Amino acid sequence: MNDDVRELLGRAAEDAGRPVISTEAVYAKAARVRWRRRTAVSAAAVCTVAAGAFVVPQLASSTPNAPQTTSVGSLAEKPGGTPRDVLLVELLPKDVGTVDEVSFAEIIKHVTPAPDEPPRTGPLDGQYAVRRDGGVGYLTIDVMDAKAVKKKLGGSRADRDLCHPTNGEPAPDDCVREELSGGRVLTIWSDDMDYGEGTPQWGPELVARLSLPDGSRLAVRDSTGFEADIVQGPLLKTPPLTRAQLRALVLRTELLPGK
Numbered sequence: 001m002n003d004d005v006r007e008l009l010g011r012a013a014e015d016a017g018r019p020v021i022s023t024e025a026v027y028a029k030a031a032r033v034r035w036r037r038r039t040a041v042s043a044a045a046v047c048t049v050a051a052g053a054f055v056v057p058q059l060a061s062s063t064p065n066a067p068q069t070t071s072v073g074s075l076a077e078k079p080g081g082t083p084r085d086v087l088l089v090e091l092l093p094k095d096v097g098t099v100d101e102v103s104f105a106e107i108i109k110h111v112t113p114a115p116d117e118p119p120r121t122g123p124l125d126g127q128y129a130v131r132r133d134g135g136v137g138y139l140t141i142d143v144m145d146a147k148a149v150k151k152k153l154g155g156s157r158a159d160r161d162l163c164h165p166t167n168g169e170p171a172p173d174d175c176v177r178e179e180l181s182g183g184r185v186l187t188i189w190s191d192d193m194d195y196g197e198g199t200p201q202w203g204p205e206l207v208a209r210l211s212l213p214d215g216s217r218l219a220v221r222d223s224t225g226f227e228a229d230i231v232q233g234p235l236l237k238t239p240p241l242t243r244a245q246l247r248a249l250v251l252r253t254e255l256l257p258g259k
Contacts, residue, residue: 083101084101084123084124084126085099085100085101085128087123087124087254088101088124088128088139088141091249091252091254091255092241092245092249093241093245096130096132096240096241096245097130097131097132097133097240098130098131098132099128099129099130099131099139100128100129100131101126101127101128101129102127102128102129102138102232103115103127104127107129107231107232108200108226108228120143121142121143121144121145121148121216121257122141122142122143122218122255122256122257123254123255123256123257124141124254124255125141125142125143126140126141127139127140128140128141129232130236130240131232131233132236132240133236133237134233134234135224135225135233135234135235135236135237136225136231136232136233136234136235136236137203137222137223137224137225137235137236137239137240138221138223138225138226138240139220139221139222139223139240139241140219140220140221140223141218141219141220141255142218142219142220143216143217143218143219143255143256143257144216144217144218144219145215145216145257146214146215146216149215149216149217150215158211158215158217159185159211161177162175162177162187162189162209163175163176163177163187163189172189172190172191172207173189173190173191173192174189174190175187175188175189176188176189180251182213183212183213184210184211184212184213185210185211186208186209186210186211186247186250186251187208187209187211188206188207188208188209188243188246188247188250189206189207190204190205190206190207190243191204191205191206191207192204193205193223199228199229200226200227200228200231201226201227201228202223202225202226203223203224203225203226203227203235203236204223204224204239205221205222205223205224205239206221206222206239206241206243206246207219207220207221207222208220208222208246208247208249208250210250210251212256218250218255218256220246220249220250220255222239222240222241222246223239223240224236224237224238224239224240
């Protein structure tokens with residue numbers, strides 16, 4: 001799996017109470033995850049559907065005692081200024097769908113009660129559900145400051161070309177790298193997320209990364225959603241944003257600190 005996709009998956013799941021979640025923890029240990037969930041089942045799982053959860057038929061059929069998940073409301077209902085999902089909607093196309101901030105710790109790892117919000121670098125950093133046409137996809141926004149980027153990369157160059165990796169990994173699909181004004185570098189690629197069995201099974205997505213001249217960077221995942229025993233809805237047919245719309249969003253200064 002591409003290092004940048006692995007990084008985004010880890011950062012998006014930090015709410016779950018672990019500082020870093022590896023791809024192996026999400027995918028390779030899926031059998032153990034399913035076993036723990038099955039041991040925690042109850043007859044109240046049926047009520048989950050009424051509370052807003054959606055049981056995926058093809059997956060639930062093999063797990064009749066699927067665990068109950070909490071009904072995830074918008075995290076933006078918490079007091080303290082304009083909700084983040086409201087601010088984000090103002091930056092998105094009018095027909096994108098219904099947008100709500102969510103917690104992957106709740107909807108993927110079934111952590112209850114919801115953990116405290118993690119530290120945020122960008123004003124709109126977070127995880128957002130996008131509902132339309134009966135499906136649910138996700139947008140994740142994550143700004144990493146220069147210190148964190150340097151630590152993450154180790155000795156690797158921050159300006160390396162992700163479309164032409166030199167570490168032996170295959171190049172990402174449909175990868176486009178743009179050198180923009182002011183020393184910014186924008187890279188967008190697609191990923192079918194087909195990495196074998198596990199829970200959750202993520203659908204195809206677009207990924208964008210904007211490297212900034214001060215060493216910080218902004219990353220956005222544009223995902224069709226995921227499949228698991230219990231989900232908020234089926235996969236979207238296409239990512240919430242088109243490639244052009246994703247590019248426009250990533251270049252919005254409102255996603256950056258102090259803007």
